[in-house]
Amino acid sequence: MLPAADTDTATGSAPARPATPDAISLILAQAGRSAEEIAALATLDDADRSAEGQFSGEPPTLTSLFGKARATEFDAGRFSPSPTVAATMAAVLEFLIERKRAGTLLDNRLMLLHAGTIAGLARLGFFGLAIPEAYGGHGARLGDLGPLLRALTLVHPDLAVMFEVHNFLGPVTPLLDFGTEQQKRHFLPRMARGELLGSFALTEPGVGADPSRLSLSARRDGDQWLVSGVKWPITNVVYGGICILVLKLEGENLPQGRDSAMLVFEVPQADDARFRMVRNRLNAFDYLWNARFRMTDCPVPIGNLLGPPGKGLAQAFSSLAKGRGGICVNSAVKIFRLLAQLIQDPEAAAETVPATGGPRGWIGFRHTFGKPIGEAPRIRTWVGRATAEALAARCLGDVCFRLAANGIRDETMGMIAKVYSTRALLQTAIHAYQIQGGRSVHVDERRLAARDGHPLPADAYAIENYIGENIHEFAIATVYEGPNPVLADVGAPNAMTRGIRAKYLEPIGLAEAKGHFGWAPKLGFAWYVAANVLGSLHPWPGSVEGIRNPLPWRQRLIRRAFRRNRILGRRILLVIARYQKSFIDESFLLGDEGGVFDCLCASVASLVYAIATDRSEPEYQLVGESLDLEAQLLLAHRSVTPHLQRRFADIGRAVMTPGNVLHRDLVADIHASPIPLDPRSIDRFI
Numbered sequence: 001m002l003p004a005a006d007t008d009t010a011t012g013s014a015p016a017r018p019a020t021p022d023a024i025s026l027i028l029a030q031a032g033r034s035a036e037e038i039a040a041l042a043t044l045d046d047a048d049r050s051a052e053g054q055f056s057g058e059p060p061t062l063t064s065l066f067g068k069a070r071a072t073e074f075d076a077g078r079f080s081p082s083p084t085v086a087a088t089m090a091a092v093l094e095f096l097i098e099r100k101r102a103g104t105l106l107d108n109r110l111m112l113l114h115a116g117t118i119a120g121l122a123r124l125g126f127f128g129l130a131i132p133e134a135y136g137g138h139g140a141r142l143g144d145l146g147p148l149l150r151a152l153t154l155v156h157p158d159l160a161v162m163f164e165v166h167n168f169l170g171p172v173t174p175l176l177d178f179g180t181e182q183q184k185r186h187f188l189p190r191m192a193r194g195e196l197l198g199s200f201a202l203t204e205p206g207v208g209a210d211p212s213r214l215s216l217s218a219r220r221d222g223d224q225w226l227v228s229g230v231k232w233p234i235t236n237v238v239y240g241g242i243c244i245l246v247l248k249l250e251g252e253n254l255p256q257g258r259d260s261a262m263l264v265f266e267v268p269q270a271d272d273a274r275f276r277m278v279r280n281r282l283n284a285f286d287y288l289w290n291a292r293f294r295m296t297d298c299p300v301p302i303g304n305l306l307g308p309p310g311k312g313l314a315q316a317f318s319s320l321a322k323g324r325g326g327i328c329v330n331s332a333v334k335i336f337r338l339l340a341q342l343i344q345d346p347e348a349a350a351e352t353v354p355a356t357g358g359p360r361g362w363i364g365f366r367h368t369f370g371k372p373i374g375e376a377p378r379i380r381t382w383v384g385r386a387t388a389e390a391l392a393a394r395c396l397g398d399v400c401f402r403l404a405a406n407g408i409r410d411e412t413m414g415m416i417a418k419v420y421s422t423r424a425l426l427q428t429a430i431h432a433y434q435i436q437g438g439r440s441v442h443v444d445e446r447r448l449a450a451r452d453g454h455p456l457p458a459d460a461y462a463i464e465n466y467i468g469e470n471i472h473e474f475a476i477a478t479v480y481e482g483p484n485p486v487l488a489d490v491g492a493p494n495a496m497t498r499g500i501r502a503k504y505l506e507p508i509g510l511a512e513a514k515g516h517f518g519w520a521p522k523l524g525f526a527w528y529v530a531a532n533v534l535g536s537l538h539p540w541p542g543s544v545e546g547i548r549n550p551l552p553w554r555q556r557l558i559r560r561a562f563r564r565n566r567i568l569g570r571r572i573l574l575v576i577a578r579y580q581k582s583f584i585d586e587s588f589l590l591g592d593e594g595g596v597f598d599c600l601c602a603s604v605a606s607l608v609y610a611i612a613t614d615r616s617e618p619e620y621q622l623v624g625e626s627l628d629l630e631a632q633l634l635l636a637h638r639s640v641t642p643h644l645q646r647r648f649a650d651i652g653r654a655v656m657t658p659g660n661v662l663h664r665d666l667v668a669d670i671h672a673s674p675i676p677l678d679p680r681s682i683d684r685f686i
């Protein structure tokens with residue numbers, strides 16, 4: 001058993017604040033908020049500010065809104081793992097591809113990754129890839145994990161999710177960031193060997209998008225915590241594994257709302273009187289264990305408290321921020337996989353697919369009105385737009401990882417990346433569903449048989465349906481790790497304005513609460529707004545110095561994005577100036593549905609693409625120009641123009657054409673599943 005953590009010094013964070021009303025609560029009260037709202041918002045604000053303390057450096061997205069940005073700060077850099085990490089990644093992928101080929105990757109009877117797959121991965125060091133060598137791992141840097149996640153998603157998306165949950169959300173990141181040396185030595189080597197699989201439990205039946213009112217609670221009892229309550233729906237919380245519990249402490253004399261904590265919980269090997277777990281049957285994460293569990297005075301050693309009391313939510317937010325790149329990288333891969341499903345012919349052996357000509361898959365052989373449906377302008381446009389957005393999403397994911405690896409918490413960038421990429425995935429899935437037509441609704445008989453524990457013989461012609469079967473999987477990414485509307489309308493407006501609120505609005509609010517006019521802070525704010533409005537008119541608001549291969553089109557697009565961001569910064573300040581204390585009620589003006597955040601998503605996507613893409617082929621430039629035009633139109637509150645649609649259609653045609661660089665780079669190597677009830681071989685099915 002571990003000794004109790006040194007609560008105030010474990011992370012260098014300040015001890016929990018006393019129960020006096022703070023600035024944010026006072027201001028919210030003045031703005032007419034209810035006590036319940038104040039409690040929730042103040043709790044989350046406090047957690048956010050504490051989480052910020054875990055990072056250093058200026059978030060470049062905020063600099064680009066309110067100051068002089070530098071392109072190099074948005075650069076994801078080159079993939080440069082150490083030789084050991086590269087060798088481990090290669091061995092892991094070879095092993096997985098081999099098992100997939102042999103049909104032993106998954107256990108269809110249990111609907112889990114096969115025990116042999118997990119054992120093999122453990123042997124190869126997969127679970128220790130992101131754990132430092134000092135604790136028995138391989139020490140991969142966060143910035144190098146994007147390519148591995150891409151490859152894992154292509155082999156099977158659940159492998160990437162398991163890796164992310166084990167490392168970023170799950171125990172590795174919080175243990176490294178907040179654990180004592182003893183805690184690290186106690187848990188990490190076993191995690192690296194794959195003996196303890198990790199999970200992370202924040203959500204509860206009554207606590208989801210707003211985690212400020214946790215009900216799972218722990219109270220001290222001698223040398224242990226007794227934990228009671230329910231968590232749901234927790235991914236990878238396997239028996240005998242390890243789970244980070246985010247809960248509230250009782251009896252510790254902490255102010256309400258500042259009483260959260262993290263405990264490391266070693267999940268029992270089986271249910272008992274104090275712990276009971278039930279697996280959830282989900283329409284997503286098919287081969288992962290996802291469960292709800294109840295703890296009833298369940299004992300956890302006192303030394304398993306991770307970080308100081310009162311900081312559980314802050315630490316959870318900090319881990320979430322570090323892992324945001326993952327969901328973005330996965331979404332981009334899933335978009336390319338969906339496109340391959342439409343473009344590639346699953347019936348054709350690779351060597352028989354000609355290097356040129358039109359697409360051979362569904363959109364090539366399916367004709368309507370005398371033409372392949374892939375030639376219909378609307379379908380080309382959909383495919384082209386999905387391609388452009390997936391390329392941008394991939395860059396966003398890599399930038400998120402790189403920033404986190406460099407110790408920079410760019411919360412706004414994380415939310416942009418998550419919302420942009422999962423929205424693009426959902427849109428692509430809906431379009432792919434439509435492009436495949438009535439077949440999309442067919443039951444996937446092969447998967448159904450596997451789920452029921454009666455796998456079909458390999459040569460049986462059962463209907464498969466990749467797009468329809470996975471539609472929940474594509475849609476639900478907009479919900480987990482922060483629902484998109486909540487990130488857009490609550491999280492991002494908060495993150496974008498936190499500095500301004502702390503520096504100007506809170507002093508104004510406090511002065512007014514004391515009955516003063518608040519001349520000094522008001523003048524300070526007026527000066528700040530005026531300087532920013534002037535700054536937003538500058539024709540060169542940022543620097544492109546230092547970017548690799550500075551092709552003229554890239555420099556032009558980067559500068560245009562910087563200019564857009566300054567205009568968006570100006571809009572944010574004008575909303576704040578207009579609505580003052582109640583501006584947060586108007587946060588939708590900054591949020592989704594064409595507000596500032598929506599424009600910012602498109603602008604930053606175009607920016608990071610232009611910075612990351614040093615390819616000289618005209619197709620890659622066309623993608624950059626299209627993303628830029630899309631962002632420009634959104635900024636001007638204009639919908640898509642025929643000019644932009646034509647550009648997307650040209651990209652669509654390129655990615656559908658075997659031999660074209662976009663086709664070769666993005667979809668040629670992706671294997672498509674059979675088309676449901678393939679009309680070319682209908683006799684097989686009747």
Ligand SMILES: Cc1cc2nc3c(=O)[nH]c(=O)nc-3n(C[C@H](O)[C@H](O)[C@H](O)COP(=O)(O)OP(=O)(O)OC[C@H]3O[C@@H](n4cnc5c(N)ncnc54)[C@H](O)[C@@H]3O)c2cc1C
Nearest residue numbers: 200201202203208209233234235479480481482483485486
């Ligand atoms: C497959 C899967 C795996 C998961 N794995 C884990 C895990 O491992 N660990 C874990 O802790 N959690 C996990 N979750 C939980 C997930 O993070 C939550 O589902 C998510 O946070 C949303 O919570 P909720 O479903 O309770 O939504 P609710 O809080 O009930 O909200 C419902 C919806 O209302 C909308 N909404 C709410 N508030 C606002 C607002 N202010 N403005 C606009 N719209 C709003 C949003 O669209 C939201 O989706 C998982 C979920 C899924 C689906």
